[in-house]
Amino acid sequence: MIEEISLDVDDNGLMEISRKLGIGLNLEEMRKVREYFKSEGRNPRDIELQAIGQAWSEHCSYKSSKPVLKKFIFGIKAKQNLLVIEEDAGVVDFNKNYAYVVALESHNHPSAIEPYGGAATGIGGILRDVVCMGAKPIALVDPLFFGDLNFDYKKLPKGVKHPKFIQSGVIAGIRDYGNRVGVPTVAGVTYYDESYLTNCLVNVGCVGIVKKNRIIRSRITKKNGKKGDVFILLGGRTGRDGIHGVTFASTELKEKSEKEDRSAVQVGNPIIKEPLMHVCLEAVEKNLVKAMKDLGGGGLSCCADEMSYPEFGAVINLETVLLKEKDMKPWEIWISESQERMMMLVDKKNVDKVIEICDLWDIEYSIVGELTDDRRIKVYYHGEKIVDMDIKFLVEPPVYNRPYTIKEIKEHEKEIKEPVYEETILKLLSSPNIRSKAFVIQQYDHEVGARTITKPLQGKIESLTHSDSVVLKPLPEDYRGIAIATDSNPSLMKISPYWGAKNIIDEVCRKIVSSGAIPHSFADCLNFGNPEKPERMGEFYEACRGLGEFAKALGVPFVSGNVSFYNESEYYSVIPTPVILGIGIIDDIRKSITTDFKRNGDLIYLIGDIKREMAGSEYYKLYGYNFGYIPKPDPEELKNKIKSILEARKLIKACHDVGAGGLAVAVCEMMIGGNVGASIELSKIDMRTDYKLFSESSCFVCEVRERDSEKFEKIMKKHNLRFYRIGRVSGNKLKITDKEKSIILPLHEIKEAFL
């Protein structure tokens, strides 16, 4: 069962061992391993090399990204930070007694191989990240990126699944898992681009709520643990599913991945997860849990190491682990990433109480080991010692300052001919990245928990439109709410990772503010290609620089995140895709604003400076124009806009940020939700009509009652904001006039295009 492996071989021999065991370590790393075991005075066993392979994978160790993250993303100070970056999820101040918890991560590689299971277990994993902080999950989000749905089947590279198949599997996986565990899925993105053909991106996020005096750490320190405390492993059984998940996620996908890596995808079971969450939270509420961590990447091995490091050690008896199949090898048990498992550290005297809760919910458990004070990880299998290593060696892998090159960006604009406006607006509304996502959103239960105040689809029951963000009321006893928005901007990221990233932060903030909330924290999931290629590393560097600079200027911290590299195959590398989950706070959920127009006769305002910044716009993409100036949002200006919108909040009846498709699409969406028309007059803005209508500059559209217009304008002026009164909510058509130009579209045609 256990194999001793001699590392007393040449370089080729070392690499042969790494390959044979499937542990993905490079030569330099293998040499370090050899050196380590020399200092231990013995040969390693297979299980020990497997443990190192998992711990040192890109996925677990962030060895390529850490230096860049440290430079730009980490360390934004804010008084709301309670426990940020260092744990599985970020913990942020909510009110006097409660904190909210945020986590966001990717499940890209598994979803490309097995869309349904990959996406479902993504949800499972992110829920555990939140539960292990002691928090109750209250919302899920799922930003998804697929290849072109109309991609020619005949041209599909070998071993690659068609985007239609992937999309339907991913959505079904999220639906069947999320709905079953009873956590509402409230926000997300569905975006299509050819670059995601071989590597779809499936990001999943979760928000939870926890009493401040019940926050649980995953790291054990002298404050929360002592020698002799007991490790209880509970939930699902350990099987051969999810073996080498993290090493598989730390390389490019290949044609053979379909066959070879299927076992790397876990199998989810929401009907273990649902009661498992009850058990964990009940044990936390009863103050029985000293530390808790979910078993994710790297399985039991990474979990035990990371919990104990740096102050303690652990002894684990591997034969006590409950298995799905009998004849698993010890190394398989040690690194399996089977789902629905949690590890708790419990005081010996409280073990029976935890077991009692498990029994009520029919959750299986086993006592697998103990905390020690020697800072070593020791694993026994039927009495035989099979792992005995310094935890520090495992948990502190080599870090790389990878070389990077930064692509120079040249902006230029060309004259284009004016479009047929009616046709262009309808084409934009029906384009895959803009059209209604109701068929996705309505398959997810976004109401369970009875705390979804403003909905992912807003407006009239028979005529729904997109929201900017969703407002939740986490606590029955408090009107304070949380606004949730997700955003990315692949079209701009493709042109400029630096400016693209800044635009993403700008837009996610505007989406939060549109609901009447103030931006409070971010979680980031950074999806990139192979970091060993300097160009990709350059994209990563620039994106982080953009994100960090903008967030720092706003004073809004990144509290949690995840990096997913190697979203690349021999055919494509994904557009650099940082996904941001933005959290806002609203003092009273009854004051939240939605995007749908409310009443005939109300005034419509455009807030912000609309500019001829057309690069990456849906309008330019529609006609294949690959030039134009990049929108360059300014954090100081954004702060000003935020201040004024929030100050004018009670005067604003509807609010929508200008995003993909520009002003024209924003107004159409507001009309659809209100089931009402609008007449728009643009001659006061000095630009050609198409630039005004389709520019994606940082702006808002607001609906205001006529009687409030003076007060509203006063507030905008006070903050020196550029704003235009551009029209009225009226009738059942969209009527746009701009000097002699007149554009008319009936509401029903707009709806048909959008739906």
Add this chain to the structure above:
Amino acid sequence: MIAILRMEGTNNEEDIYNAFAALKYPVEMVHLKQFTGEVKKELEKSIFDYDGIMIPGGFSAGDYIRAGAIFGARLKKISKELKEFVREGRIIGGICNGFQVLTEAGLLPGIDDVIVSKPQISLGVNDSGRFECRHIFLKHENKCFFTEKYEKNEILQVPIAHAEGKFITSKRILEKLKENGQIIFRYVNRNGEYAGYPFNPNGSMENIAGISNPEGNVFGMMPHPERVFYPYLHQEKKKTGDGRRFFESIIEYLRRRI
């Protein structure tokens, strides 16, 4: 006291709990195993400790076979007690998955007997073939003890969230339901008309959304009144939550009964 019955996969119990708690009516979560005696002695409970049992929505046991089938089958262990419970005029309510459980357990429609051994109603897969979550319009066509506080023919806005909600039954049962005034809620459009999909979200026979037993103390519905208990939970903002009176009706009946 109301018992909210839970097992693995029920996941709307808190929403219902909060509704009763907000109205200051005593309420408790009880695991099914506590009624069926599959727990330690000190955790056991009797259904007769409660005036009413509510079965919440969710995916009991995963609903991998047929929605509500496993929960329904497990309830049969105490069917003798449940029969007595219903005959005494205590209440049993099921929302969404809870409705599916009540039909699977044979507690609805309650026409031939308080409990029938084979289900007479099926809540089948939606015509759209998929899970749908959105707000819809309901017409309150007949009163039962769960809905006394609504006006007859009043139109409510309530969310649905299910994949299996298509009400199907035999001609005979359907006629009886009508005859007895057991059809409590039907799906309609904004103007109160029967209007087909998407207003009837699942293809239910005769737009049926919720029914009671002939006596009116066992009731099930697919939409979720607990999710519009407060005005600010509505899709279209309202002055009061349409779901509130559902819980007030139950409480008023139970107080009267005692």
